[in-house]
Amino acid sequence: MTHTTTDQPARRAGGAVVPVLAFAGIVVAVMQTLLVPVIKDLPQLLDTEPADATWVLTSTLLSGAVATPIMGRLGDLYGKRRMLITSLAVMVVGALISAFTSALLPMIVGRTLQGFAMGAIPLGIGLMRDMLPRERLGSAMALMSSSIGVGGGLALPAAALVAQHTDWHALFYGAAGLGVLAIALTLLVVPESPARAPGSFDLPGALGLSAGLVLLLLPVTKGSDWGWSSATTLGLFAASAVVLALWGLMELRAAAPLVDLRTTARREVLLTNLASIMVGVSFYVVSLVLPQLLQLPSETGYGLGRSMVVAGLCVAPLGLTMMFTAPVYARLSARYGPKVTLIIGLLVIAVGYGGGLGLMDAAWQTVVTSVVLGAGIGLAYSSLPALIVGAVPASETGAANGFNTLMRSIGTSVSSAVIGMVLANTANEVGGVEIPTMHGFRVSFLIATAAVALGLVLALFLPGQRPSGKPQLRASSEEDANLERAAEALSATRELSATGALSATGAPSGIGAPSGIEAPTTDEPVGGFRGRVLAADGTPVARARVTLIDRRGRRAGATLSAEDGSYALTVPASGPYVLAAQAPGHAPHASAATHAGDDRPVELDLSLPGETVTA
Numbered sequence: 001m002t003h004t005t006t007d008q009p010a011r012r013a014g015g016a017v018v019p020v021l022a023f024a025g026i027v028v029a030v031m032q033t034l035l036v037p038v039i040k041d042l043p044q045l046l047d048t049e050p051a052d053a054t055w056v057l058t059s060t061l062l063s064g065a066v067a068t069p070i071m072g073r074l075g076d077l078y079g080k081r082r083m084l085i086t087s088l089a090v091m092v093v094g095a096l097i098s099a100f101t102s103a104l105l106p107m108i109v110g111r112t113l114q115g116f117a118m119g120a121i122p123l124g125i126g127l128m129r130d131m132l133p134r135e136r137l138g139s140a141m142a143l144m145s146s147s148i149g150v151g152g153g154l155a156l157p158a159a160a161l162v163a164q165h166t167d168w169h170a171l172f173y174g175a176a177g178l179g180v181l182a183i184a185l186t187l188l189v190v191p192e193s194p195a196r197a198p199g200s201f202d203l204p205g206a207l208g209l210s211a212g213l214v215l216l217l218l219p220v221t222k223g224s225d226w227g228w229s230s231a232t233t234l235g236l237f238a239a240s241a242v243v244l245a246l247w248g249l250m251e252l253r254a255a256a257p258l259v260d261l262r263t264t265a266r267r268e269v270l271l272t273n274l275a276s277i278m279v280g281v282s283f284y285v286v287s288l289v290l291p292q293l294l295q296l297p298s299e300t301g302y303g304l305g306r307s308m309v310v311a312g313l314c315v316a317p318l319g320l321t322m323m324f325t326a327p328v329y330a331r332l333s334a335r336y337g338p339k340v341t342l343i344i345g346l347l348v349i350a351v352g353y354g355g356g357l358g359l360m361d362a363a364w365q366t367v368v369t370s371v372v373l374g375a376g377i378g379l380a381y382s383s384l385p386a387l388i389v390g391a392v393p394a395s396e397t398g399a400a401n402g403f404n405t406l407m408r409s410i411g412t413s414v415s416s417a418v419i420g421m422v423l424a425n426t427a428n429e430v431g432g433v434e435i436p437t438m439h440g441f442r443v444s445f446l447i448a449t450a451a452v453a454l455g456l457v458l459a460l461f462l463p464g465q466r467p468s469g470k471p472q473l474r475a476s477s478e479e480d481a482n483l484e485r486a487a488e489a490l491s492a493t494r495e496l497s498a499t500g501a502l503s504a505t506g507a508p509s510g511i512g513a514p515s516g517i518e519a520p521t522t523d524e525p526v527g528g529f530r531g532r533v534l535a536a537d538g539t540p541v542a543r544a545r546v547t548l549i550d551r552r553g554r555r556a557g558a559t560l561s562a563e564d565g566s567y568a569l570t571v572p573a574s575g576p577y578v579l580a581a582q583a584p585g586h587a588p589h590a591s592a593a594t595h596a597g598d599d600r601p602v603e604l605d606l607s608l609p610g611e612t613v614t615a
Contacts, residue, residue, distance in 0.1 A: 072402025153319020280411020
């Protein structure tokens with residue numbers, strides 16, 4: 001199945017698109033912490049053993065991890081809005097199944113379907129990238145990326161209030177209602193993106209990644225129950241390593257892989273994904289520790305003796321602060337770039353956990369800790385999609401952000417397992433009940449601090465800004481990244497054209513306007529450039545990226561050539577432009593031309609040099 005890609009949105013987004021997409025992300029994130037207030041009561045509520053009851057949480061985690069990269073890729077191929085609505089619809093079905101049952105197996109099925117909605121967050125980021133102008137993109141992606149923390153933080157007090165005063169099934173009815181509202185708003189407000197990735201869906205790759213993730217995350221989440229040195233745990237870890245290795249080899253050979261591992265292996269993408277795991281670890285520690293500290297009886301000597309609702313309210317500032325850091329992130333990123341903003345966020349998280357070690361004696365102190373950590377995690381989460389979007393092609397935005405969201409999920413899974421083990425091993429047994437200790441809480445905060453320190457080291461090795469002699473471009477959006485790649489192509493072309501190696505229509509091509517290019521006499525009402533992308537032997541080059549750059553060095557448009565090599569680009573205004581062409585297996589080429597500003601297209605063929613570029 002053939003798809004086309006266009007970097008210029010056919011329809012600009014209205015002002016309500018960002019809050020609607022962010023609301024959808026918050027609704028999806030609610031699923032992750034919806035049952036936290038009733039975790040301890042699940043065995044009684046479902047009439048099952050405690051070890052079996054944990055599958056209600058594990059199933060959501062596993063399905064969410066599997067769904068994020070798959071739904072992201074499906075969105076790139078068949079429409080991000082379509083897949084966003086599909087994700088929300090599956091979540092609603094899952095919530096209704098859980099609302100109508102008190103049996104373990106149907107509850108696990110419902111929770112599994114609810115986890116599939118996690119793919120909505122990378123899909124929302126992809127929609128924003130495709131529709132929003134560059135000046136709005138930074139803060140919008142920041143808000144969407146932070147929604148996973150905002151929803152989780154706000155769900156805690158709301159779910160606690162509902163669970164404390166009504167039947168616990170009302171949690172699922174409420175979640176289903178929010179999902180229906182998100183679907184309705186998306187249908188009314190959010191347009192479909194015109195961008196489509198080439199190729200078809202990689203079903204073997206999806207099955208291989210799903211199997212590998214399940215084999216990896218099962219022992220991570222259940223290792224404390226099964227025993228970390230048990231044959232089951234170690235066998236599943238070994239099996240996951242083998243399956244993921246084979247999956248990687250298969251993806252490298254696939255023509256249209258589910259995850260482009262060559263792109264993922266780029267330094268900026270690889271380090272960003274690894275840093276995402278560390279941010280995920282740090283986010284989940286505070287969500288596990290502070291509610292328990294707040295609800296422990298004051299008779300323990302360190303517990304704060306608060307109710308479930310009050311504990312949720314004390315942790316709620318974590319999510320609220322993450323939401324309000326979006327505009328702060330936009331300003332910082334616009335001035336310093338997402339790398340510096342990520343570093344600042346990690347430093348703030350480190351301060352929050354370091355100070356939190358001494359702020360565990362009163363409820364107001366936990367609020368202070370939540371605010372500081374919310375600010376740092378909000379900045380860090382907001383930086384991640386900008387770094388990813390700026391480093392991958394537009395056609396891979398959904399899949400790349402889905403994979404990044406997966407890395408965060410792996411971080412929270414590892415955090416849950418490690419902190420759970422620490423709290424269990426440091427607990428005191430009183431009357432057959434294990435009571436977490438202050439020592440365990442502080443060790444947990446130290447583990448989070450260590451994870452942040454590792455994330456900071458990874459962030460420091462991310463590519464920095466260009467030297468002053470080159471354009472100061474930051475990959476804060478895909479448009480910036482495309483312009484950066486086009487500028488690199490133009491720079492390479494200038495070096496080659498100095499030797500006379502490049503030509504636009506058979507003659508040497510310089511930086512000035514090429515000779516022999518005149519507007520045709522046709523009266524077609526299309527203003528811009530059109531022509532064909534040709535190889536050195538005159539054969540057409542399909543799917544070559546043609547980027548239009550204006551006199552100020554900014555990207556004014558981009559497209560991919562058709563199967564016959566033809567391309568067409570409109571211009572926003574009259575004046576001189578540079579058209580840069582790139583294609584696999586060919587050196588890049590750029591030609592300069594001037595458009596008079598009338599309705600007639602300028603014919604311009606772009607001839608790619610014969611020498612090939614090593615992949």
